[in-house]
Amino acid sequence: MPKLEFWISIGSTYSYLSVSRIGALAEREAVSIDWRPFSVREIMTEMDNIPFATKPVKAAYMWRDIERRARDHGLSPQLPAPYPLENFDRANRIGVLASEEGWFGAYVTATYQAWFEEGVPAGTVENLTRVLPGCGQQMDRVVADAESERIGAAYAAATQDARDRGIFGAPSFVCEDGELFWGDDRLEAAIEWARR
């Protein structure tokens, strides 16, 4: 089965769309998805790439665009979702831990649902309270492990792996031959490329 890396950083807005639809799409197209958490914020800060926080007109369009596309996919988000995230790194460090332990897909999907559909920001205690039990996880253990040096190093290494692939935004998709696609609107093209 062809493989596709799905590079995701919890905090990216358009990733809500990809997270919500990639599972069914990949199953239908018989592509195996490798979910890869990293810090897109670190890379974007390095590049002085600030797409929305200081650009209200562009941010307003982004929410409208997500709303239209969500509707096309049968999703019902409450927009605008709280943005930007205060607990960006915590959400993603837990993602790195979850990835090591095999529950990242369930975690990131539930995290985005609570954030985009119920208005509970990712990375907060309230969000984790809703999300972790469904992943079979206990909050205190997860938060402590995610704050460990070991997970910090794994998070930095994952972000370096993203940098090495030429990734500058999220969501991004990387095929087995290294071909990179950026943005939820390139998901179908990435899957088509992966299947060639």
Add this chain to the structure above:
Amino acid sequence: MPKLEFWISIGSTYSYLSVSRIGALAEREAVSIDWRPFSVREIMTEMDNIPFATKPVKAAYMWRDIERRARDHGLSPQLPAPYPLENFDRANRIGVLASEEGWFGAYVTATYQAWFEEGVPAGTVENLTRVLPGCGQQMDRVVADAESERIGAAYAAATQDARDRGIFGAPSFVCEDGELFWGDDRLEAAIEWARR
């Protein structure tokens, strides 16, 4: 027939794709296209929105992405095209003149072909030498008129019209109800919206 405004600034890279394909697409979908030149650079500078010039990793991806999409549309650009344009404003002021006189579609299409397919930057004398005869225009007259105060005012007014619509990038598409779509990859969605 439903109408769709096509807001374009010669200098935008992804606009090559839209310019090259919108005519046939609009004819097939029975949508009337209103070609609207403006200065996206002025708006993007105001917003401190610098997508590629200072971001080499993102720029490299942009060229690769355009190449893939051009191939899907049966186009054969020589990439990367010269970028950014030195004669951005001249190319667009001529566009405003052309729009008033009814030859903008032919002008912008030939301009992008020379720029993206033959490597001759838009707005240069060499580009105009190739493009203007096919539009039935004489270079000296066109350049002089484009430099006039009247055209300068019309260019500024067009850019203000874009701002009033919430436009922050090019290409952009605006439906009769004001719905805005940004980017060549939203052209199909804009046409679908316009036809509702």
